[in-house]
Amino acid sequence: MAAQRKRNPNGAGTITKRKDGRYQAAVYVLQPDGTRARKFAYGKTWTECDAKRRELLAKVENGVPVPTKSAKLSEWLPYWLDNVIKPRRKRTTYAKYEIHVRLYLVPMLGAKRLESLSVGEVRRFLARLEKQTTAATARESHKVLRSALTAACREELITRNVVTLVEPPSVDSRDLSPWSLDETLAFLAAARGDALYAAFVLAIALGFRRGEIVGLRWEDVDLDKREIRVRKQRQRVGGELYEDDPKGRRRRQTLPLPAICVAPLRWQRMRQAALRERAGADWQESGHVFTTRTGRPVEPRNVYRSFTRVAKDAGLRVIRLHDARHGCATLLTAAGVAPRVVMEILGHSQIAITMNTYTHVVQDTQREAVSHMDRLLRKRPDRG
Template sequence: MTTTPRDTPASRRARANGDGTVYQRKDSRWEAAGYVLAPGNTRKRIRVYGTTRKEALAKLTEKIAASNRGLPAPSAQGSLATYLTYWLENVAVHHLRENTHTRYTACVNRYLIPGLGKKKLSKLTAKDVRTWLNQLRTTCQCCTRRLDADRDQPRCCATGACCSKRLSPLTLAYLHSVLKSALEHAVREEEIPRNVARNVRTGTPRPRRFAPLTADEARQFLSATYDHRLHALFELALHTGLRKGELLGLRWEDLNLDTGTAAIRRTLQRTSTGGLITLPTKTRASERRIALPTRCVQSLKLRHEQQKREREAAGTAWQHSGHVFTTVQGGSIDPTNLTRAFTTLSARPASAASAFMTSGTRRPRCSWNRASNSS
């Protein structure tokens, strides 16, 4: 009797050369195996598993497709440093915002690879992670990273007077979270059976303390900035608690001054490659509609008239962006410049409120999203 392809069991159907094999195991799971590109321009056989034939085949097809694009599959027998580099360049870069990816890269290169990079991915243990975190917690970073070498006048380890510059609990928790994210992807790709970093407890760090403006201080600040061209922005920040990026990303189309509402849909950020760009809010929860106090509505109407005058004065040099708060020529305002302006104004008496936007990197005296509301 001749057997047709339709009569052949699903686990034994022939697949095209190079597509690998798919079969059902004795434990009822489905296993798919095939060859993919490995580090060093070699090839290795990998195995993936699924509860159905379709799931196992989809996993294998994804890995083979990545291999055909020239992306080497990470090896659990390779070092953690090799895997972290692969994860940053081929996985995280597609799922993180540019600024977040930059921070992750700094964490990996500055702390993770020097501390754990030589460990094999498959042999990394919770004890290794805990020991690494404890060393970071107790070691002076000036000594470890040799910061004195970049100073004109050494003042720490090079002079025998350690400054005990240690990482904060918040930084340690962030480093731990970056490692957990990387290892979680290794688990999903079935490179390792479990995420050992999840078995290490770092505790919940206390948030940084800050001194928000009191109601009286907020009133004094608004009085001092009444003649400032960004007075409407400061008033909106103090009454609604919007973040800097949300304020600077606000467009006139987001406002309905007749009903007194604003739709928060985007944020303005500076990135290393794109410069000042407008992005959607980080999460769906951050996308919201807020009610505007009457004072803010009046300030925004005045701001609209002010912007018309600035556009007429700029003439052909005007940069139309649609933003509510711009430079005098219509360009986007750098968040760092806004921070500098706020810091400068908050330190001046009311009689010296007139100021202009300049560059700088100083931090504001109070958190933008936690500023006290003035009545």
């Protein structure tokens, strides 16, 4: 008598063979609204299908909801922001992503379900967004959506990320026009009496970012050894001022302090001591290098305001404070400093960032090198 095949106990699901040769498992799972519904899983072999059935049962036993219908983008994107991006990425990144989700992705694609979003719909969305805003905005939305759907793939909500199949809009790189050496020297001469003179010197000589300048503490500055570290940066996002880890390689760096920075920092320490004595009980010690008259850290935007004011008063063309960072790279590269060293000084995480950002400077240096080669090769040995 043939052995009778064992049946799975109630609630353990079933596995059947489909007409196309694949196997199908069916398990009743918990839904986000508390109800139960049938969930299907598929596999090429019975063993593969049984493994997926067991995974579903494990979620049932642990009370983990398993949606039988994929979520809409209007549901998934806010969940992804709050549970994936917010705990793991910088606040500035979260704030930037949230803007794209709120202003563009949810209004224009929110009704689409994760599993039904097509390549064509993504392409049409990007074309429409580029027409309404800019190519740069559309490119950034492409990046945000791609990241969100990659997370959905990891959680096995979808099997493929259709955004990766769509080319992002091309964006013309912004022309960098940092100050020339003469303009830089003119600015430093004009800024010598400004309260933030030392901050401007750090921005120009070491390429410090605004957040790195206002987050700098005296404990990270050694004027005797002529060394400096950047451990924190101060940012304001959504009206809240907070400290965060610096970008790129900064947190792992101890940089040699150029001689041009030492005297301004000594002057800043003496100036701060005078302010502390004058403020008396009103002084709020924070340990920061750049502070207000009462010891509080300087507001990040005030650094740029002072930078712009000094440039205007000196009759110089106004550039962004961040362009002083580009000026640092320009001067270093033009002086023949290797790109790898420039990368270390600026704190870039990858040398490709340095090379891509300052290609025009590298090309000028290459032209100079080639001209040297021309002169060498044109020399002819003396004939006897």
